[in-house]
Amino acid sequence: MTTATPTVAVGTQKTDGPTSTAGRVRKRLNSRTATLVSIVIAVVWTIPTFGLLVSSLRPEDEIKTTGWWTAFTNPQFTLENYQQVLFGRSSSSGQLAGYFINSLAITIPSVLFPIAFACLAAYALAWINFRGRDWLYIAIFALQIVPLQMALVPLLRFFSTGVTLGGVTIMPAWDLVDEQKFAQVWFAHTCFALPFAVFLLHNFISQLPGDLMEAARVDGASHPKIFRTIVLPLITPALAALGIFQFLWVWNDLLVALIFAGGSDETAPLTVRLAEMAGTRGNEWQRLTAGAFVSIVVPLIVFLSLQRYFVRGLLAGSVKG
Amino acid sequence: MEFDFADQQPKLLMLMYGLVAFVVVVGGLLLLLDVVPAWFARRQEARLIAASASGVPITRRPRQREGLFALFFLLPTLLLLGIGLVVPAIRTTLLSLMDRDSNDWVGLRNYGWMFSDDSIVRVLVNSLIWVLLVPLVATAFGLIYAVLVDKARFEAVAKSLIFLPMAISFVGASIIWKFVYAYRGEGDQIGLLNQIVVSLGGEPKQWLLESPLNTLLLIVIMIWIQAGFAMVVLSAAIKAIPGDIVEAARLDGVSPWQMFWQITMPSIRPALIVVMVTLSIATLKVFDIVRTSTNGNYDTSVIANEMYNQAFRYSENGQGSALAVFLFILVIPIVIYQIRNLRQQREG
Numbered sequence: 001m002t003t004a005t006p007t008v009a010v011g012t013q014k015t016d017g018p019t020s021t022a023g024r025v026r027k028r029l030n031s032r033t034a035t036l037v038s039i040v041i042a043v044v045w046t047i048p049t050f051g052l053l054v055s056s057l058r059p060e061d062e063i064k065t066t067g068w069w070t071a072f073t074n075p076q077f078t079l080e081n082y083q084q085v086l087f088g089r090s091s092s093s094g095q096l097a098g099y100f101i102n103s104l105a106i107t108i109p110s111v112l113f114p115i116a117f118a119c120l121a122a123y124a125l126a127w128i129n130f131r132g133r134d135w136l137y138i139a140i141f142a143l144q145i146v147p148l149q150m151a152l153v154p155l156l157r158f159f160s161t162g163v164t165l166g167g168v169t170i171m172p173a174w175d176l177v178d179e180q181k182f183a184q185v186w187f188a189h190t191c192f193a194l195p196f197a198v199f200l201l202h203n204f205i206s207q208l209p210g211d212l213m214e215a216a217r218v219d220g221a222s223h224p225k226i227f228r229t230i231v232l233p234l235i236t237p238a239l240a241a242l243g244i245f246q247f248l249w250v251w252n253d254l255l256v257a258l259i260f261a262g263g264s265d266e267t268a269p270l271t272v273r274l275a276e277m278a279g280t281r282g283n284e285w286q287r288l289t290a291g292a293f294v295s296i297v298v299p300l301i302v303f304l305s306l307q308r309y310f311v312r313g314l315l316a317g318s319v320k321g
Numbered sequence: 322m323e324f325d326f327a328d329q330q331p332k333l334l335m336l337m338y339g340l341v342a343f344v345v346v347v348g349g350l351l352l353l354l355d356v357v358p359a360w361f362a363r364r365q366e367a368r369l370i371a372a373s374a375s376g377v378p379i380t381r382r383p384r385q386r387e388g389l390f391a392l393f394f395l396l397p398t399l400l401l402l403g404i405g406l407v408v409p410a411i412r413t414t415l416l417s418l419m420d421r422d423s424n425d426w427v428g429l430r431n432y433g434w435m436f437s438d439d440s441i442v443r444v445l446v447n448s449l450i451w452v453l454l455v456p457l458v459a460t461a462f463g464l465i466y467a468v469l470v471d472k473a474r475f476e477a478v479a480k481s482l483i484f485l486p487m488a489i490s491f492v493g494a495s496i497i498w499k500f501v502y503a504y505r506g507e508g509d510q511i512g513l514l515n516q517i518v519v520s521l522g523g524e525p526k527q528w529l530l531e532s533p534l535n536t537l538l539l540i541v542i543m544i545w546i547q548a549g550f551a552m553v554v555l556s557a558a559i560k561a562i563p564g565d566i567v568e569a570a571r572l573d574g575v576s577p578w579q580m581f582w583q584i585t586m587p588s589i590r591p592a593l594i595v596v597m598v599t600l601s602i603a604t605l606k607v608f609d610i611v612r613t614s615t616n617g618n619y620d621t622s623v624i625a626n627e628m629y630n631q632a633f634r635y636s637e638n639g640q641g642s643a644l645a646v647f648l649f650i651l652v653i654p655i656v657i658y659q660i661r662n663l664r665q666q667r668e669g
Contacts, residue, residue, distance in 0.1 A: 124394030191405020252490030303488035
């Protein structure tokens with residue numbers, strides 16, 4: 001069954017329907033109400049975020065006493081909240097600049113490692129002949145459904161106490177302190193990302209034309225050479241899609257960070273800090289609104305600038321499944 | 322009132338170590354993959370020369386070499402999956418049959434606790450509400466919206482607006498909505514929802530404290546995030562419907578309503594199922610929203626949140642593990658359903 005990759009029209013919009021009378025009749029029939037309803041939905045969907053953004057720019061007194069919608073009749077705006085929440089020294093202010101760096105330090109390696117490993121694995125599963133290949137692929141594919149909750153307790157013990165088998169220490173405890181704990185988080189994120197990453201890349205790599213591989217083989221190219229010079233350049237869009245997925249997943253993750261990075265300011269990412277602030281300082285809206293926006297802005301930029309790849313990856317990952 | 326950049330240096334150094342490790346591991350692996358076959362080729366060549374010199378028939382074992390390559394390509398993935406996922410999952414299953422310190426076997430007691438403790442039963446019921454409502458409502462919204470904006474002039478922008486929440490973390494989304502639900506006892510309301518209630522002549526409420534309404538309000542957050550996913554996938558499916566089918570129906574004078582039920586719906590059924598299944602699984606595992614919004618208080622907790630509490634706050638490893646295993650068991654029928662569907666599609 002070949003479903004042609006559905007191209008999602010982003011921006012360029014060609015009406016492929018005929019501009020016949022039938023087309024016009026159809027348009028007249030549903031366009032009015034359809035437009036109205038869709039605009040209402042779009043507005044409802046956007047208002048909460050918009051309210052947060054407006055609030056984050058208002059002075060503390062204003063946020064706490066009046067609704068953000070009054071800002072249009074009585075405009076008072078300031079960047080003070082951002083100044084406070086990012087660079088403020090007092091412990092109540094957020095100190096998000098440091099957590100922002102933590103988020104970066106967690107995210108970048110957690111994106112690079114799984115993509116590189118999954119790439120290699122997907123190539124082997126698609127183009128190298130060995131016994132049990134299909135079964136191995138199915139096994140990795142099936143691992144996608146294991147909730148990561150299933151792995152948390154033993155994996156944390158693995159880091160904290162190491163591995164001993166029959167009294168023999170196979171691997172000592174990692175005993176990481178402070179910022180070294182980043183390594184734990186990288187490791188955990190890499191493990192959890194691999195099943196989906198292999199699956200997505202396998203989808204792309206296995207669809208490359210077989211003639212191309214065959215020709216390269218006949219020319220005497222080895223598998224590593226084919227992988228580097230032919231496969232990698234051809235799957236860059238897939239790598240981009242996976243990269244965005246993984247970036248959004250890691251940057252926005254709370255659970256894995258909470259368990260493997262802990263809550264200290266040396267390692268905790270923005271999400272952990274914000275969740276904590278929402279719990280303990282639930283009424284400090286001047287900080288929560290600005291803080292939430294600080295955490296949102298990076299994924300938003302990544303997402304908007306690379307939306308095309310994201311959508312393509314989403315469709316490849318879910319529809320073809 | 323100032324930010325000391327020097328404090329951040331150890332972190333950046335650690336990040337650099339991470340990047341160096343990446344280059345060394347991946348680069349080393351690629352180098353190894355280049356060196357090993359070259360070495361093999363040379364040995365093969367030497368053997369060929371020796372063989373041709375002595376006249377002994379040549380023995381070649383190409384399959385084994387392929388297998389060796391595959392091993393190198395797959396090594397990091399298999400190693401990490403084993404250490405990080407397979408072994409821990411098995412251990413969690415075993416831990417769920419042990420007591421809180423994982424010393425003694427207790428049989429199925431942890432599972433018995435799950436269904437007899439009132440607060441946990443409440444958690445299970447909440448999870449059930451989540452998994453029933455989120456996929457259904459989010460898919461419905463996504464579908465309606467995809468149909469409405471299909472081929473509209475402003476389609477790209479309209480889609481981006483609905484899609485945008487997908488980029489926002491669950492934590493960020495929870496804060497956004499907590500602000501919508503915010504309550505103030507006196508003076509003006511600062512939360513949009515209470516403002517609407519007040520302007521309609523009602524009494525403001527502490528929305529997140531009132532069970533069972535609060536669970537529904539948390540579900541709204543999830544729907545808000547996931548509708549965009551449903552919309553994008555379904556929109557692509559709608560666009561993939563062959564134009565001649567639509568055209569034929571149109572020439573037959575089919576109304577938009579009939580068109581939707583008789584042409585669109587049957588055509589996008591596979592995509593619809595994929596969306597529902599994906600959303601169901603994501604919803605079962607929901608954690609961040611509950612933790613950020615209410616911390617599971619006021620009868621809003623769900624399985625994943627309770628699992629975290631048991632295992633990592635109360636150190637009840639047995640009970641926490643049992644909840645994790647139960648979560649896994651709940652996912653299985655959904656996946657089986659999807660596999661059966663896929664198979665039917667292939668055959669049909």
